[in-house]
Amino acid sequence: MLPDLRIRIGSRTSPMALAQANQVRDLLTGQVDGLEAEIVGIQTSGDRWQGDLAELGGKSAFLKEIDRHLLSGDIDIAVHCMKDVPGDVPLPEGTAFAAYLEREDAHDVIVFPSGSPYGSVDELPAGARVATSAVRRKAQILRVRPDLRVDRIRGNVNSRLARFDTEQQFDAMILARAGLRRIGMEDRVGQVLPVETMCPAIGAGVIGVQCRTADTGVMELVRLLDHAETRTHVTAERTMLQDLQGHCNSPIAGHCTTAGDGRLSLIGMVFSPDGGTFAYAHEWDKPDRAPELGAYVAATLVRKGAHDIIGGIPH
CATH class of the missing domain: 3.40.190.10 (Periplasmic binding protein-like II)
Structure with a gap:
């Protein structure tokens, strides 16, 4: 071959x-x-x-x-x-x-500066500055803490961490746990954010x-x-994403897992940039019906106003 x-x-x-x-x-x-x-x-x-x-x-x-x-x-x-x-x-x-x-840990995490007195999102004071590269993360953190100041920061994970440490302009930064693990910096994790607070990105x-x-x-x-199970999960997530027809500025989140009873579980969410408006759907289906599940969750989100939310966000 x-x-x-x-x-x-x-x-x-x-x-x-x-x-x-x-x-x-x-x-x-x-x-x-x-x-x-x-x-x-x-x-x-x-x-x-x-x-x-x-x-x-x-x-x-x-x-x-x-x-x-x-x-x-x-x-x-x-x-x-x-x-x-x-x-x-x-x-x-x-x-x-x-x-x-095979999928690694899909959670997002909070990183704090060295010597920070804070250890969680809840401990951050009103007006604290939080850095993130993703509109999805910004929308979700503002949904639970609208009093925070969230600024987007570009660059790869290493360069973002370097700026975070040297410029000392932020009180916290949101990153992917899997990314930190891949570059040998998982020790920087200050708080693992639950899916209920920070639904992961598609894939x-x-x-x-x-x-x-x-x-x-x-x-x-x-x-x-x-990895067969990961392919199934990604298929459901990406079918949902494609059917929603979002663009790069659309805060869209989705996470598929296999439930304890063997069925597929898919959570889908679409947010306005400030997190104040959002659509949520959580559905289940048989493990051989990943595309159908993704399409159904997307349709449910559309019925709940997802296209209106996406359409109101500038490209």
Whole structure:
């Protein structure tokens, strides 16, 4: 299937993205004796741009250069954090996600400065400054603490933490627990936010591996890494996201799990930017009906005003 026993792995160049690519490389080389796996770092326009992502076309700014390298044959596979894959932009024709690695912890967390007297969101005083990169996080934290001042901060996790520590302008920052774990900084976690307070991003904690569908050998190799339950959960979440037709400035959250009785459980939420208006849905279905569950939750959210909320948010 791979006559030259060589595969090129495309990835963004941030420390977390490279950690993800290294994880995929190690898993692949563990599947085939003698396989050589090279990581090809690709700096994207989204990584270079420090302004509002909406001006670059949203989250697709992190993907389009990598897609171009994949389609041109410069790389054989591309590794993505699934929460960065937009729902309103279709995958390039001839490509597919051959594998979703087993989901890591999907929770968001609060990080506090060294020596901070605070240990939770509840302890922060009125007017405290909180940093976040995501409109989803900003909307949800303001929903429970409208008295806080929440400012968006761009950059990869390492650069955001460096600014947070050196500039000392913020009392707290919200990050993904899985991201901190991947870069070896999980010790910075000050508080793990429950899903009821901070519903995760679509695809949170999941690494996806994208391939050209015509490369059957590569597809078959990568499929060995696919985690069936994670694929089911991501399918439900992304179906919901795609049906909602949100854009990069739409605060949308969704989290699918397998309940104790074996059924799929999907929570979906859509927020106004300040969190003051939101639509909520929580539905269950059989484990072989992930697309149907995602579509049903999206339809329920639309009935509860999701499209009105999304339509009122500037692109």
